[in-house]
Amino acid sequence: MTQLTQDNSTGFSGILGKICLSPMGLAGLAILFLLPLVPPFNQDYMIRWLISGAIVAAAAVAFDFSAGYLGIVNFGYAAFIGLGAYTSAIISNKIGISPFITIFAGALVSAGLGVLTGIVSLRLRGMFAICFTWFIGIALMGLCLKLDWLTRGPLGLQCDGFFEGNSSLPYYYLILAIMIFTYLVLGLMIRSDYGLAFRAIGQNMEAAMTSGVHPTKYRVINFTMSCFFAGLIGGFYGHYYGILTPELLHTQKTVEVLVIAYIGGRSSLWGGIVAAFPFIFAMELLRSSLSDLPGINLIIYGVFLIAIMVYYPGGVAQFFKNLTARKQRSTSSTAQKAKTAEAGV
Amino acid sequence: MKNLNAGYGFLKVLWDVSIQIDRGEFVALVGPNGAGKSTTLKTISGLLPPQSGKITFDGQVINNQDCALNCRNGLSYISEELNLFTGMTVLENLEMGAQLLDDKNKMEENLQFVFELFPRLEERVGQYAGTLSGGERKMLAIARGLMSNPILVLVDEPSLGLAPQVTEEVFNALKVLNKKGVTILLVEQNVTKTLKFSSRAYILEKGEVVLEGPSSELITNDHVKQIYLGT
Amino acid sequence: MNDSSSAKVIEWLKSAGGITVTCTILVAIAVSFHKGPYVLVNTLVTGGMWALMAIGVSLLFGVMNISNFAHGEYFMIGSLTAYYIMNPLKQYLLETPNDFLSFITPILGIAGAAIVGAIAGIVTDKTIFAQLRKRNREGWLLNCFLITIGIQIILINVHMLVFGNTFKGVVNYWDVPSVAFGDVYVSVDRVVVFGIAMAAIVLFWYLMMYTSLGKKIRAVAQDENGARMVGIQVNGVYSTTFALACGFAALAGGSLLFMFPSYPTVGVAPLYNSWFIIILVGFGNVAGAVPGGFMIALFQVVTRTYMGEGWENVIPMFLIAMILIFKPYGIFATKVRSVWEQ
Ligand SMILES: Nc1ncnc2c1ncn2[C@@H]1O[C@H](COP(=O)(O)OP(=O)(O)O)[C@@H](O)[C@H]1O
Ligand SMILES: [Mg+2]
Numbered sequence: 002m003t004q005l006t007q008d009n010s011t012g013f014s015g016i017l018g019k020i021c022l023s024p025m026g027l028a029g030l031a032i033l034f035l036l037p038l039v040p041p042f043n044q045d046y047m048i049r050w051l052i053s054g055a056i057v058a059a060a061a062v063a064f065d066f067s068a069g070y071l072g073i074v075n076f077g078y079a080a081f082i083g084l085g086a087y088t089s090a091i092i093s094n095k096i097g098i099s100p101f102i103t104i105f106a107g108a109l110v111s112a113g114l115g116v117l118t119g120i121v122s123l124r125l126r127g128m129f130a131i132c133f134t135w136f137i138g139i140a141l142m143g144l145c146l147k148l149d150w151l152t153r154g155p156l157g158l159q160c161d162g163f164f165e166g167n168s169s170l171p172y173y174y175l176i177l178a179i180m181i182f183t184y185l186v187l188g189l190m191i192r193s194d195y196g197l198a199f200r201a202i203g204q205n206m207e208a209a210m211t212s213g214v215h216p217t218k219y220r221v222i223n224f225t226m227s228c229f230f231a232g233l234i235g236g237f238y239g240h241y242y243g244i245l246t247p248e249l250l251h252t253q254k255t256v257e258v259l260v261i262a263y264i265g266g267r268s269s270l271w272g273g274i275v276a277a278f279p280f281i282f283a284m285e286l287l288r289s290s291l292s293d294l295p296g297i298n299l300i301i302y303g304v305f306l307i308a309i310m311v312y313y314p315g316g317v318a319q320f321f322k323n324l325t326a327r328k329q330r331s332t333s334s335t336a337q338k339a340k341t342a343e344a345g346v
Numbered sequence: 347m348k349n350l351n352a353g354y355g356f357l358k359v360l361w362d363v364s365i366q367i368d369r370g371e372f373v374a375l376v377g378p379n380g381a382g383k384s385t386t387l388k389t390i391s392g393l394l395p396p397q398s399g400k401i402t403f404d405g406q407v408i409n410n411q412d413c414a415l416n417c418r419n420g421l422s423y424i425s426e427e428l429n430l431f432t433g434m435t436v437l438e439n440l441e442m443g444a445q446l447l448d449d450k451n452k453m454e455e456n457l458q459f460v461f462e463l464f465p466r467l468e469e470r471v472g473q474y475a476g477t478l479s480g481g482e483r484k485m486l487a488i489a490r491g492l493m494s495n496p497i498l499v500l501v502d503e504p505s506l507g508l509a510p511q512v513t514e515e516v517f518n519a520l521k522v523l524n525k526k527g528v529t530i531l532l533v534e535q536n537v538t539k540t541l542k543f544s545s546r547a548y549i550l551e552k553g554e555v556v557l558e559g560p561s562s563e564l565i566t567n568d569h570v571k572q573i574y575l576g577t
Numbered sequence: 578m579n580d581s582s583s584a585k586v587i588e589w590l591k592s593a594g595g596i597t598v599t600c601t602i603l604v605a606i607a608v609s610f611h612k613g614p615y616v617l618v619n620t621l622v623t624g625g626m627w628a629l630m631a632i633g634v635s636l637l638f639g640v641m642n643i644s645n646f647a648h649g650e651y652f653m654i655g656s657l658t659a660y661y662i663m664n665p666l667k668q669y670l671l672e673t674p675n676d677f678l679s680f681i682t683p684i685l686g687i688a689g690a691a692i693v694g695a696i697a698g699i700v701t702d703k704t705i706f707a708q709l710r711k712r713n714r715e716g717w718l719l720n721c722f723l724i725t726i727g728i729q730i731i732l733i734n735v736h737m738l739v740f741g742n743t744f745k746g747v748v749n750y751w752d753v754p755s756v757a758f759g760d761v762y763v764s765v766d767r768v769v770v771f772g773i774a775m776a777a778i779v780l781f782w783y784l785m786m787y788t789s790l791g792k793k794i795r796a797v798a799q800d801e802n803g804a805r806m807v808g809i810q811v812n813g814v815y816s817t818t819f820a821l822a823c824g825f826a827a828l829a830g831g832s833l834l835f836m837f838p839s840y841p842t843v844g845v846a847p848l849y850n851s852w853f854i855i856i857l858v859g860f861g862n863v864a865g866a867v868p869g870g871f872m873i874a875l876f877q878v879v880t881r882t883y884m885g886e887g888w889e890n891v892i893p894m895f896l897i898a899m900i901l902i903f904k905p906y907g908i909f910a911t912k913v914r915s916v917w918e919q
Contacts, residue, residue, distance in 0.1 A: 121898070129856065143887065146887055303731035311720075391806070393805065412810070414804075431796050
């Protein structure tokens with residue numbers, strides 16, 4: 002799952018590396034696959050927590066795809082998730098098509114709005130771009146509340162499930178598949194020349210332009226991809242919970258994804274996945290055990306976010322990178338010592 | 347200043363640099379590009395915390411002291427980047443330079459003094475610093491640095507990007523200042539001129555002091571001749 | 578007025594800023610004729626306070642490069658403080674009427690709100706941003722943005738946890754008859770609140786332009802190292818800036834308590850509004866924040882009047898999105914933009 006082993010291009014890990022996985026990442030995925038089968042995780046509420054984790058993990062990956070590489074925080078991200086969710090739910094309700102198909106319709110609609118946002122926000126930089134996406138999000142949520150003939154507003158929109166029966170297990174494997182799909186597609190994208198262009202634009206737009214990278218194209222592509230997966234995840238969300246409210250589009254939901262993405266580590270993609278499961282799990286545990294203290298889990302969320310930003314801005318991904326980079330550091334410090342010795346002569 | 351080591355983050359720029367300046371001296375610090383001259387001044391001024399070593403000023407160790415406090419104690423730093431307040435007028439910039447002075451009369455006096463040094467500034471008191479020409483900006487930065495009645499002035503490459511006669515003007519102004527009893531540490535790449543004006547000099551290469559001595563001796567030194575004077 | 582200045586005025590009127598201001602005034606007049614002057618009263622009362630909020634956000638951004646998404650929470654702190662000062666006093670006054678006390682109760686509440694907000698701002702700076710300044714200046718803009726989101730989450734939920742998820746408000750400040758402007762009756766509260774906003778704005782302007790503190794703040798905003806080189810203690814200036822910005826937000830919160838009762842997420846709408854204003858007029862444009870505040874207030878009052886509750890965020894948002902497309906740096910955009918673009 003990690004990109005740590007980019008350098009080894011031979012053998013098994015080399016093949017894995019080509020599809021953006023490492024042996025460690027594969028082991029992690031295997032654990033995620035088996036986890037809901039072993040006690041105590043095989044209880045239904047635990048599986049539900051795992052599903053929450055996987056939803057946020059997938060969303061964090063797609064979020065980091067724009068925020069981490071292009072440097073544009075899509076602050077209306079939840080609205081794109083919500084747009085996909087509502088589109089899928091409405092289509093499957095009105096026409097009666099299977100949710101498996103309609104979630105792609107939802108994803109496409111989200112991607113469509115992503116194209117528009119990407120094109121329209123092209124001239125905007127930094128905070129202006131962030132605020133622009135944010136305003137789109139607020140406006141969408143307002144629309145969602147007001148167009149109650151379509152969305153039933155705050156009453157909530159019922160949607161069909163993917164599967165018959167009460168078990169959450171099939172849902173878990175479905176969202177896991179969506180998460181892995183998201184990660185692989187976006188990871189391969191980052192590995193390609195596109196990734197380089199994204200980074201170049203994110204670091205310095207003018208310089209990227211003068212060296213021949215065309216920001217229009219790449220920004221739009223990036224936004225579209227990110228929003229497509231947002232819509233897909235949203236579609237799953239609706240059909241999994243069975244009811245949609247405009248709350249899903251709220252900035253607070255964006256913040257949840259954003260916190261996980263940044264705790265995971267910016268521009269890593271996989272960091273969000275590593276952070277999401279333990280974090281969401283701990284949050285749910287906290288919420289259920291401290292139910293007389295509402296919001297305490299969110300306070301901890303905030304404290305975590307601030308602490309990470311002040312003391313460890315690279316997040317979990319940085320931690321892993323440091324582990325492997327330690328070797329390099331020690332060689333370079335030897336070089337410094339050599340220079341000292343030389344200077345002493 | 348003793349055995350100073352300094353740098354940026356993991357990068358080490360200065361390697362055990364020792365410089366000693368007495369009151370009233372005009373000392374020059376010269377060396378090629380990237381030698382660490384600016385880093386030395388930044389570290390002394392307090393903008394950059396040293397990695398190790400000891401900086402003493404007036405008998406006090408000022409190692410981790412903030413730049414603002416050093417300024418209060420009479421140490422004035424005129425940086426390469428000038429760090430002017432571009433959205434303020436020339437006069438406002440000068441007033442900011444004197445903002446530590448309690449005495450209003452003293453400020454007027456200093457203003458007269460810097461206008462004498464740089465008459466061009468007086469003509470442009472109302473102009474925004476961001477719209478001045480390169481030379482005028484440099485003059486303004488130096489003038490601002492002098493507004494606080496400093497004991498020691500650290501000047502970083504005042505000749506950079508200036509026309510020769512303007513450089514001359516600036517150097518003369520520094521000389522006048524030195525005559526008034528202000529200690530000066532001047533960083534320059536223009537070796538010939540600097541050695542002519544200063545009384546003593548240090549030569550810094552790759553973050554180390556390679557030579558030091560009275561300027562008149564250094565100007566005849568073989569190493570200096572070979573590398574800096576091209577003869 | 579001589580020729581050159583009238584030419585300047587005409588040129589300004591033709592610019593995007595001039596056109597928008599003119600349109601706003603025309604719309605305001607038209608709406609007041611159609612729906613009655615109370616629309617205008619509400620616009621003025623809330624607009625002044627939104628301007629105050631936006632000035633705070635603008636100040637933090639201009640001086641410290643912090644885009645504060647927790648600014649609404651200082652509004653919330655203000656309204657909470659004002660409530661806990663005014664409510665007990667009003668209860669007490671019910672039993673023991675006292676003219677003087679009932680006169681100064683709202684003043685105490687509003688002043689207390691501003692003071693507590695300013696203190697909260699200083700605490701925020703010292704505990705969080707001073708640490709970040711010391712440790713890491715890389716990616717400052719984005720890190721700070723995320724930190725303020727963290728602050729927002731914490732403050733909202735601490736309010737919920739400690740004070741509960743209820744509406745805490747007062748009905749009015751002073752039990753005195755309304756003031757008549759022609760045949761329009763406006764409650765004293767509204768008049769006073771509008772006055773407070775205007776006074777605070779003028780005071781702020783004076784502070785920034787003519788006092789040594791203001792000059793220091795401007796110096797730090799223009800060149801931090803330059804400020805240190807002339808002996809300004811930048812940490813102190815940063816804390817003061819935070820105190821000012823958050824104090825203004827809390828002042829707005831305390832002053833508007835009679836319209837916006839305090840509850841955990843009461844700050845969200847003011848936050849939206851101050852960011853609309855900033856985007857509309859451009860970052861770091863303190864002078865533009867005042868007309869911007871009234872414009873946004875008018876937008877919202879008008880959409881609420883004509884389209885009903887709930888639309889007031891949708892329509893202005895689309896309008897601002899449109900404005901952004903054509904004027905990417907805001908309608909009063911100036912040439913100074915390098916800092917804001919990172
Ligand atoms: N802000 C900085 N961050 C990292 N390295 C720097 C910085 N400023 C200067 N350096 C490095 O430190 C070295 C010395 O620079 P400097 O002191 O400016 O040299 P000089 O003034 O003698 O030309 C150079 O190699 C330069 O690249
Ligand atoms: Mg230099």
